[in-house]
Amino acid sequence: MFAYIIMKISNSVEIFMLHQLIKNKLPGILCLLALTACTVLASALVFPAQLSDSVTNEFGYVMQIVTYSAGSEGFLFTLFVLCLGVTWTLKGDSDIIEKGAQLTVQLFFLLVLSFAGKSLLKDITQSPRPYTELLAEYQVIKSPQYFYQLDQPLKDAAIDDVESLVSSWRTMHWHGEKDYSFPSGHTIFVAICVTFFGGLMVKSKQYFACITLVTWATSVAVSRLWLGMHRPVDLYGSMTFALMLYCIVPSHLVWLDSLIKKLPPPLR
Template structure:
């Protein structure tokens, strides 16, 4: 474990700073009013940020980040290894995320708004509704809550903990931030850090998550990266197996 910590100090440092950033963010924005009016620039910016780490936009974000970092990885074989390693971490992260949501069954914050407006008796009741009923309940908030927010609520009606968007942002921050730092690209490191914080904030702003969801997600990714050496060896074995299968 000591060797893992020293050899992956950039991973660990970036994730710890992300964790501390979210803690500070939660102190300053712990009173987000989900019923407040929303300007177009604010709503659009939050939507773009959350889209960039969501089920439909994360591929675009990955392509952009890979394109930026491509020439910073010296050889073709090293690039392939990095991509396989990244893919393994993402599969592990998203797979465990889905399992944890079902295990914890914590309602999303916006269900509290639905409860306060007497549309459901309590937040947990939302998850007993059919898909159509969930849509109808959220639609009834249309005259009270900004469409920027309700459109997100319609698209994500599963449980709250952990945050898949934050897991993706944390993985990208650790993976690509490590490449940028090792190559002295500090502005790129700052840019990806700002993007990750923006994604985290957007999840709070939309009422999709609580700070503990985001913090737990970062801790989860940190635990994965503490074993990054073993994951790299596993990804090397997977790559070797694929090459042998192709040649065979």
């Protein structure tokens, strides 16, 4: 009887905790679902991309800026802009220090785990990038898998061999990213941004900002397909991985509250 009561209490606590988790993170999850739906529709229009097609400088430049905004070239600037928007939203809040600290730690863990997980998954799956299929089609390499057996200079040489057939707006990115395809690091980043920042935007009723965020994230995903860097499955896998991290990483840490309370009044 006693064990039965304990089990019932335990189940009730688990249901309550699950309910609180869903309630707290549902806005971010819905934003990610919106991104997924937009990406599915866009992928049907863009993929497979004709990588040997000519590209205007204007369109190539736009694709470059979009993909850079979520890559090593510009993700810090993107984060700065998004964090600035969150700071503005919290402005005037009585417990801005506590909320800001919790959000900062949550975002930190999401980004660190996503970057580490991306690298691990690439090594495990070893999926060739789509542009290696083009290299094999033009008989520059034996097969897409063979590309990854080459050293860096030979990889660059293989890409150089199709420079006359493929726009430099694409090949310049191929030279910069010669690792494996699955999952897409750019898409993981935008998916994290959509769940984390998009969820906050929905909670503060900044719907236009949220729509803008989802639109930007979709354009990044599309740019990865257009460049020949990824397949749709890479994008969907990235979003699934980001969703798992978002659900696992806690949005509130009790120990952090205790730490903040120990700070001198001027700092809190």
